[in-house]
Structures are given as C-alpha cells and as structure tokens.
Amino acid sequence: MAGEKVKTGIPKRRAGSREKKDWVAAYIFIAPVTLGLIVFYIWPFIQNVWFSFNEVSKFNVATFVGLQNYIDIFKDSEVWRTFGNTLKYVIFTVPIGIFLSIFLAALLNSKIRGTSIYRTLYFLPSVTMAAAVSMVWKWIYNEKMGILNSVIKGLGGEGHGWLTNGTTALYMIMLVGIWMTVGYNMIILLAGMQGISRSYYEAASIDGAGTFAQFFKITIPMLTPTIFFVLITSIISGFQVFDVIYMMIGKTNPAYENTQTVVMLFYRQAFDYGHKGYAAAISILIFAVIMLVTVIQMVGQKKWVNYE
Amino acid sequence: MRKNLKKLAALGLAFVMGAALLAGCESSGGGDSSSSGGKTKLTLGIWDENQRPAMEALVEAYEAENEDVTVEIQLTPYKGSEYWTKLEASATGGKAPDVFWLNVLHVDSYVDGGILADLTDAIADSDIPDNYSETLIDNYVRDGVNYAVPKDFDTNALWYNKEIFDAAGVDYPTDDMDYEDLKALALELQAAGLDDGVYPFACPVDFQTWYYQTVYANGGWILNDDATETGYGEAKTQEGIQCWIDLIEAGLSPKASALAETTADAMFSGGQLAMNFAGSYMVPEYAGNDAIADKVDCVEIPTFNGVEDNCINGLGYAVYEGSKNKDAAIEFAIWLGSEEAMKIQGETGVVISARTDAQKYFAEANPDYNLAAYTNHADEAYPLPVCLKAAELYDLESTWLTKAYTGEMTLEDACKELKTEADALLAK
Numbered sequence: 001m002a003g004e005k006v007k008t009g010i011p012k013r014r015a016g017s018r019e020k021k022d023w024v025a026a027y028i029f030i031a032p033v034t035l036g037l038i039v040f041y042i043w044p045f046i047q048n049v050w051f052s053f054n055e056v057s058k059f060n061v062a063t064f065v066g067l068q069n070y071i072d073i074f075k076d077s078e079v080w081r082t083f084g085n086t087l088k089y090v091i092f093t094v095p096i097g098i099f100l101s102i103f104l105a106a107l108l109n110s111k112i113r114g115t116s117i118y119r120t121l122y123f124l125p126s127v128t129m130a131a132a133v134s135m136v137w138k139w140i141y142n143e144k145m146g147i148l149n150s151v152i153k154g155l156g157g158e159g160h161g162w163l164t165n166g167t168t169a170l171y172m173i174m175l176v177g178i179w180m181t182v183g184y185n186m187i188i189l190l191a192g193m194q195g196i197s198r199s200y201y202e203a204a205s206i207d208g209a210g211t212f213a214q215f216f217k218i219t220i221p222m223l224t225p226t227i228f229f230v231l232i233t234s235i236i237s238g239f240q241v242f243d244v245i246y247m248m249i250g251k252t253n254p255a256y257e258n259t260q261t262v263v264m265l266f267y268r269q270a271f272d273y274g275h276k277g278y279a280a281a282i283s284i285l286i287f288a289v290i291m292l293v294t295v296i297q298m299v300g301q302k303k304w305v306n307y308e
Numbered sequence: 309m310r311k312n313l314k315k316l317a318a319l320g321l322a323f324v325m326g327a328a329l330l331a332g333c334e335s336s337g338g339g340d341s342s343s344s345g346g347k348t349k350l351t352l353g354i355w356d357e358n359q360r361p362a363m364e365a366l367v368e369a370y371e372a373e374n375e376d377v378t379v380e381i382q383l384t385p386y387k388g389s390e391y392w393t394k395l396e397a398s399a400t401g402g403k404a405p406d407v408f409w410l411n412v413l414h415v416d417s418y419v420d421g422g423i424l425a426d427l428t429d430a431i432a433d434s435d436i437p438d439n440y441s442e443t444l445i446d447n448y449v450r451d452g453v454n455y456a457v458p459k460d461f462d463t464n465a466l467w468y469n470k471e472i473f474d475a476a477g478v479d480y481p482t483d484d485m486d487y488e489d490l491k492a493l494a495l496e497l498q499a500a501g502l503d504d505g506v507y508p509f510a511c512p513v514d515f516q517t518w519y520y521q522t523v524y525a526n527g528g529w530i531l532n533d534d535a536t537e538t539g540y541g542e543a544k545t546q547e548g549i550q551c552w553i554d555l556i557e558a559g560l561s562p563k564a565s566a567l568a569e570t571t572a573d574a575m576f577s578g579g580q581l582a583m584n585f586a587g588s589y590m591v592p593e594y595a596g597n598d599a600i601a602d603k604v605d606c607v608e609i610p611t612f613n614g615v616e617d618n619c620i621n622g623l624g625y626a627v628y629e630g631s632k633n634k635d636a637a638i639e640f641a642i643w644l645g646s647e648e649a650m651k652i653q654g655e656t657g658v659v660i661s662a663r664t665d666a667q668k669y670f671a672e673a674n675p676d677y678n679l680a681a682y683t684n685h686a687d688e689a690y691p692l693p694v695c696l697k698a699a700e701l702y703d704l705e706s707t708w709l710t711k712a713y714t715g716e717m718t719l720e721d722a723c724k725e726l727k728t729e730a731d732a733l734l735a736k
Contacts, residue, residue, distance in 0.1 A: 059421035060400040142569050144505065144562075164565035246388075251706050252513040253568040254714045271389050273700045274396075274417060 051280035058274040069281035079282065082262040083289075089174060089261060090238035097178045098230055101185035102223075106215065108186070109193045119187070126184040134247035137176045138163065141248075163248060169255035176244055181237070185230045192226030193219060224305045232297060239290050242267065262286055348636045350379045353395065353408030355386040358592050362656040366649055370640060377636060399423045402630050406637035407644070410456050410626040412447045416696045418626070424455040425627035430638050431457065436645050441687055444662050448624045456624030457645040458662035460653070462588045463618045463689050464517050465606040465681040466490070472582040476500035481583065483681065485610040487522065487551060490583075494560040497582050509583045510572035511552040511561040513710050515702065516619050516692060517585045521609060523548030524690040525617030535695035538730040540705075540723040548612070550719050553712060564713035576600070585609065587621075588660050588670070588682045595674060608681040620689035622662060660686075697733055704730050 052069055054062035073079050104122060108115050125133060140147050141162040149159035162172045200218045209217065220227075242263040249259045262282065270279030354363055360383060367379040382405050384391045392414065398404045399421070410418060418424050431437065431454045437445065440458055448456035468481050478496050485493070494508035502508065511518060523530065528545030531538055539545045555561045562575070576584040577597050586594070586606075595601055609618050625641045627634065643649055650666035653659065657673025660682060667686070671679040695701070708726035712719040 057421060058396050058417055059423060061421070138569075143566055144570055161565045161569070164568050250568055251703060252564070252710050254565050254710055254716070256707060256710070268703070271393055272703070273697075 048280045048283060051277050052284045053281075054277045056276035056280070058276075060276070062277070065277070069278050070285075072278060073281055073285060078260075078265060079262070079285075081257065082260045082265045085170060085259065086239060086241065086261040086263075088170060089177070089241055090235060092171070093174050093177050093181075094231070094234045094238055096174075097181055097185060097234055098227065100178065100182050101189050101230065102220075102227070104182065104186045105189040105193055106219065108190060119190070122186055123183040125180045125182075126187075128180075130180065130243040131247055133176065133180055134244045137244075138248050141172055164254050166255045166258040169249070169253075169259050173244055173248060173259060176248075177238075177241060180244075181234065185234065188230055189223065189226055192223050196222045221306045225307060228297075228301050228305045232294060235293060235297075236290055239263075239286060239293075346376065348377045348633050350377060350407060350633060350637055350640055351382050351405040352379055352640075353382050353384065353391075353405030355384055355391040355409060357383065357385075359656075359658050362653050362658055365652050365656070366644065369648065369652060370643060377640070379640065396421075399628065399630070404628040404630065406628055406631040406633060407625055407641050408628065409459065409623050410448070411623040412621055412692060412694055413698055415448055415450065415455060416694060416698070419450045419453075419455060420696060423629050425629045425631070425634055425638060427454045427457065427627060427638060427641065428452070430642050434642050434645065435647075436642070439647070439663050439665060440645075441664060443620065443687070443689075443691060444622065447622065447691060448626075456626040457641050458622060458624045459644065460659035460662050461620050461622030461686065462660065463620050463682045463686050464521065464585050464587050464609050465679075466583060466609055467576065467586050467594070467604055467606045468583045469576070469579060469581065469600065469604055471579070471603045472497070472502065472506065476502065476582075480605075481607045481610075483608045483678075483684075485607070486614065487610050487612045490610045491555065491558075491560070494555065494583070495558070498560060502582065506580050506582070507562050507575075508560045508581075509555060510567060510575060510581050511555050511564075511713075512567040512572050513564060513706050513713050514572075515705065516621060517587055519549045519552055519709075520619050520690065520692065521548075521617040522551055522612045524619075525612035525615040531693035531695060531701070535697075536734055538701075538727055538734070540727040540730065546719055546723055549709065549712070549723075551612075553719060556713065557715075564710060568710075576604075579603075588679075591674060591677070591679065592658055595677070601676075605677055606681050607678060608684060616685045616688045618685055618689040619692060620686060621692050624662075695734075697736075700733055701730055704733065 051062065053064060053066060055065045055068075056062045108118055108122070112118075139145075143149060143159060143161040143164065146162070148162065153159055160168065163169050196219065200222070201214055204214050204218055240263055241261050245259055245261060245264055246267070249256060253259075263286065266279050266282045266286070269275045269282065352363065352367065354360070360381065363381055367381060371378060384394045395404060395408060404423065410424070431445075436457065444458040444461060445454070448454060448458065466481055466485075470480065473480055476497050478493065478500055481490070481493060490509070497508040520530065523545050526544050526548040528542050528548045529539035530545070552561075556563060561567075562570075567575075572581065572584050573586065573590060573593070575581045576586070577594070577600055579600060594604055611617060625644050627637045627641050631637045645663065647663065647665065650661040650663035651669065654661035654666040654669025655673060657670060660667055660670040667683045670683065704726060708722045708729075709719075711717045712722040717725075
C-alpha cells in the first residue's frame with residue numbers, strides 16, 4: 001500500500017515523460033537495423049509461410065492450394081532421404097566439431113609461444129569464403145590428381161574416389177565442414193575460458209588438484225553456458241548446410257543422392273524447377289525441425305548447464 | 309544541452325544510415341527503362357562475358373543508326389542459374405530488361421509466365437522467315453506465336469589432339485567417320501599405348517553433346533510431342549545410350565566417376581584425352597588455351613548407322629512483355645536478326661550466327677580449325693526435347709543414367725526406373 005502511494009507521486013509523472021522521450025529516441029536509434037530486419041527477414045518469412053500454402057510459379061503468381069504442399073512433402077521420398085543425409089551430417093559434425101574446438105581452445109588458453117599466430121591460423125578458415133574453401137578441398141580430394149591420393153599412393157596405398165563414392169562422399173564433406181567451423185567455435189570457447197575467474201584455479205591448486213582435475217572440475221563446468229551456445233548455433237548451421245555441397249557435388253556425381261541435404265533440395269525446387277510454393281513448405285519444415293530441436297535443448301540445458 | 313546535441317548527432321547519423329539502406333535498394337533495382345531527354349533507353353540482358361564485345365559492337369551500330377535510342381547492356385552470369393533467378397525476380401517486379409537472351413530450355417516456362425512479348429507480326433514483316441532455317445525459328449514458337457528472334461545456335465564436333473595421335477602413330481580422325489570408325493580409332497590408340505592417365509576418348513553423362521545424338525540417329529526418342537510420356541523404355545533409345553557405356557567398359561574412356569570430378573573438357577584441355585566431343589561454344593575456350601590451341605583440330609561428329617547425328621541448341625532475343633518501350637524493344641530485337649547485325653556478331657567468331665547467310669563467319673573467323681564441321685549438317689541436327697518440366701526431367705535422367713554409366717545398374721533397369729519416375733513427373 002505504501003509503495004503504491006510513492007508511485008503515484010509527482011516525481012513519477014516527471015520520470016514518465018522523460019522515460020517516454022527516451023523510448024522515442026531509443027526506437028529511432030534502432031530503426032535502421034529494425035527496418036532492415038523487417039524488410040529482409042521478417043517480411044520474407046511471413047511471405048514464405050503464405051507461399052507454403054500456395055502453388056507459386058516462377059513469376060510469383062500464387063494459387064492457393066491449402067495443405068497440398070505439406071501433403072506432398074510427406075509422400076516425397078526425396079524429402080526424407082535428404083533429411084536423413086542432413087541428420088547424419090549434424091550427428092557427426094556437431095559433437096566432433098565441439099570436442100575439437102574445446103580441445104584447441106584449451107591448448108591455446110595455456111601459455112605457449114606464439115598463441116596469437118595459432119589463434120589466427122585456426123580462425124582463418126572461418127573468414128575465408130565457403131566457395132573458395134570448397135574449391136580447394138575439391139582439388140585435394142580429386143581422384144586423379146588430388147593431393148590426398150598422391151600422398152596415399154606415395155605411402156604405397158591405393159587411391160580412392162573420395163567425393164564420387166557414395167559411402168565416403170558425405171564424410172569427406174563433413175570433414176571440410178568441421179574444418180571450417182572449428183576456428184569460430186574455438187574463439188568463442190576461448191573467450192569463455194578466459195572469463196573464468198583465476199581464483200577458482202588458485203584455490204584448486206592449493207587443494208592439490210592437477211591440471212586434468214582442474215580442467216574437468218573447473219573449466220568444463222564453468223564453460224557449460226558457452227558450450228551450450230556453441231551447441232545451439234552449430235546444430236542450427238548444421239541443419240542449414242548448403243554451400244560446400246553445392247560447390248563440391250555436381251549432378252552427374254555418382255554420390256549425388258548420398259550427399260543431397262534438405263536445403264539443397266529446397267534450392268533445387270525453388271530455383272531450378274520453379275516450385276516456389278513447395279520449396280517454401282520444405283523450408284518451413286526445416287524451420288520447424290530446427291525449432292523443435294532447439295526447444296528440446298533449452299529444456300534439457302537445465303540439467304547440465306551451470307550458471308554460476 | 310550537450311546531451312541533447314549528442315542525441316541529435318546520433319539521430320542524424322541514424323537517418324543517414326537509413327537513407328543509405330534505402331538508396332541501396334533503389335540502385336540495385338536496375339533494368340529500368342524510361343524515356344528521358346527525348347531518348348528512348350533500352351536494356352539488353354545477356355549472360356556471356358565472352359560475347360560482351362560482340363554485343364557492344366551491335367549496340368554501337370544500332371545507336372549510330374537510331375540516334376534517339378540508347379541501349380545499356382546488363383550482364384548477369386549464367387552459372388548457378390543466376391541469370392534466370394535475377395530475370396525472374398526482375399520480371400516479377402516489372403523491371404526486366406527490355407530485350408534479353410532466352411535459350412530454348414526456358415521458352416516454355418517463360419511463355420507460361422506470360423512475360424514474353426508476341427513477336428509474330430514483327431517477324432512476319434521482316435526478312436527473318438526467308439533467311440533462317442525453320443527449325444531455328446520454330447524453337448521459339450509456341451501455339452503459333454513467335455516469342456524470340458533466333459540469335460545463335462550451337463552444334464557439336466569431334467575434337468582431337470594431334471600430338472597424342474602423332475606420338476601413337478595413328479591417323480587423324482576424318483569428317484566421314486561413323487561410330488564404328490570412332491571406336492576402331494580409339495582401340496587403335498589404346499593398342500598403341502598412351503601415357504599413364506591418358507585416354508583415347510571420354511563418355512561423360514551428357515545428353516546434348518553425347519547420347520541424345522545417337523539416341524535420335526538410332527530412331528529412339530526421349531519425349532513425345534505432347535510431353536506426356538518419355539521414351540526411355542524403348543530399345544532404340546537405350547541402344548543410343550549403351551554405345552557410350554560400351555566405350556567406358558572397354559577402357560576407352562575414363563570411368564564416369566572420374567569424369568564427374570574432372571570434366572571431359574578439362575581433361576582434353578590438359579592433354580589427357582586424344583579425342584573429345586565439344587559444342588561450338590567451347591571453341592573460344594580451346595582457341596584461347598595456349599597449352600592446346602596449336603595442337604588440336606576438329607572434324608564432324610561421326611554418323612551413327614549411316615545417319616547424321618548432331619544436336620542443336622541455341623538462344624534468341626526475346627522482348628519483355630512489360631517493357632515501357634515495347635515497340636522500340638521489338639524494333640531493336642528484329643534489327644538484331646538483320647543481315648548487318650548477324651554479320652557483326654558472326655565476325656567476332658565467338659558463336660555461330662543463326663542467320664543462314666551469316667553462319668559462314670564462324671569458320672572464317674577461326675581459319676586455324678576445321679569449324680565447318682559445326683555447320684555442314686546443321687540443317688539436319690536434332691533440337692533438344694523441351695517442355696515445362698525440362699529442368700526436372702534432365703535431372704532425373706542424369707541421376708538414373710549415372711547409375712548405368714558407373715555400372716551400379718544395367719542400363720535397362722535404370723531406364724525402367726527412370727521412365728516410371730519421369731512419366732509420373734509429366735503426369736503431375
């Protein structure tokens with residue numbers, strides 16, 4: 001009761017009008033970014049949802065078809081095959097990628113000579129265009145003249161069509177995917193590690209904990225919020241893998257069917273075949289799956305993520 | 309006071325940024341045509357950098373004759389469907405180029421989308437019907453309506469590397485060969501012993517330059533006239549494909565998987581193929597490649613069972629239905645098909661001009677090669693099968709045929725599956 005009285009006092013009204021002014025200014029400040037977000041993300045997203053209930057021709061003439069696109073998706077074996085490939089990609093690249101990133105971050109967090117050189121080196125793939133990276137790796141893997149086969153042959157082994165064999169192609173692509181993302185995740189994890197207070201380690205040292213015990217008992221638990229962030233973003237980008245595969249696998253590649261991801265299928269349907277409505281429905285499905293996985297993680301995180 | 313000043317400055321900055329953002333949108337629109345200062349402005353949409361000089365020469369000549377018209381060339385790369393994606397987006401927004409290149413493969417969907425202007429009367433009033441082969445004009449006719457002026461066409465030829473033939477002591481290919489002669493020649497090269505990694509010939513999974521030619525020459529078919537059924541199940545169709553798989557199995561061509569990584573063109577350019585099929589659009593690439601330019605030449609595509617077999621594809625100039633200067637655009641498109649324009653294009657030697665009397669310029673511009681091989685039988689060449697779902701059909705075809713080329717399935721089984729899926733696609 002007493003609190004209410006204070007709130008209705010004169011000073012409050014003044015604060016209110018000043019607050020209002022601040023709000024207006026704040027809105028104007030964020031306007032450029034928000035406008036961009038609305039024009040380039042939110043409006044297309046809404047349009048996309050609408051498209052998914054329509055049959056849309058190449059020239060954006062939409063005819064309402066209700067749920068037909070979604071019904072077609074469930075009957076389309078290609079959707080399921082490409083989702084299978086995508087899932088495989090996520091299941092392999094995310095854990096391996098995060099494990100490697102933590103490992104590298106821990107190494108670079110120690111006091112060795114030239115850490116900044118190593119940090120730059122590991123981060124380089126992340127600032128290189130995916131298209132350029134893919135072209136280089138495509139040559140490395142080339143059956144006839146790739147450096148990988150040259151090395152294997154030099155060691156007395158036999159060459160292999162890494163990207164043209166249905167059983168190996170997707171794993172070879174995963175390797176490139178991991179190589180490209182490890183540096184970025186490493187930098188984030190490194191920042192997380194450096195944010196852990198020294199006093200924990202000092203206390204642990206006094207208690208006689210060794211380097212490994214410190215790493216598993218202090219670093220990892222304190223790092224879980226960062227690991228969680230990296231996990232979420234890695235899974236999302238894993239589900240959206242496109243450019244590397246688009247650049248590395250041609251349509252006459254015998255491993256074509258084994259390497260097509262769901263975003264590749266979306267791209268083909270929308271831009272090669274002109275089925276924009278169907279493609280929109282596929283993209284909504286991808287969105288739903290990613291959201292579901294993220295929600296599950298958000299719920300699950302309470303069990304393992306440690307907020308000081 | 310000072311605080312307000314800061315706020316004001318930041319606000320101003322925000323506005324500038326916002327304005328820049330909007331300005332960015334504005335300028336990327338492009339393709340807009342308008343009449344300003346009494347001059348009619350037209351845009352010409354193209355995709356090939358190699359042909360930019362030819363197009364610039366055409367624009368210059370046209371502007372000299374028509375002082376009230378200016379033409380701007382708008383180049384968008386073909387790779388990764390970028391050209392089509394942009395064209396479709398700009399047509400949706402009402403801002404497509406007034407005149408643009410259109411290839412045979414895209415005619416159906418663009419007619420369907422209603423963005424192509426009707427050129428029937430303009431073409432009938434010009435000298436085009438008398439000076440172009442009917443096949444080429446009809447490539448752009450749907451339901452009796454002309455939608456484009458033929459620009460150029462491409463056919464195929466057999467290229468060979470003289471150095472490899474000399475080293476093996478085998479005679480060069482000739483214009484009068486048939487498929488069996490080609491195979492015999494390849495076997496002869498193989499027997500003579502080629503360097504490690506060098507092959508006599510290559511058979512990639514390629515429809516236009518390889519198997520459609522033999523499929524049609526053999527009396528097979530791919531798509532029926534009303535695009536309701538595919539002919540992959542026919543024995544005659546399969547024979548025209550099997551003949552290339554046979555060459556792979558005989559070790560005369562690299563495996564299909566190897567060709568998926570390193571294209572036949574790349575291998576030929578790298579001196580790793582004694583012979584290769586190549587479309588006329590490859591000529592500037594070969595002629596401009598110092599490593600092989602002096603060592604290669606070409607002859608006509610070998611006949612199959614005594615039948616001339618070449619596939620013809622090409623492109624034309626189409627006019628955008630929504631153009632603000634449609635009449636001027638149509639006039640320009642018709643002029644691009646005139647004797648004068650076709651000569652200017654032909655003399656650059658980059659493509660084969662579609663006009664009958666201008667075809668010779670292609671061979672004349674590159675006298676070092678036997679380029680008449682491309683035009684000698686162009687009138688007998690087969691046009692590509694096209695329909696509204698062509699892009700999907702070709703993808704299905706390459707997916708299934710790749711399985712037959714790699715030996716994963718027999719051709720008969722692959723064609724059976726392919727026919728089922730392709731017919732279902734057409735029925736949709």
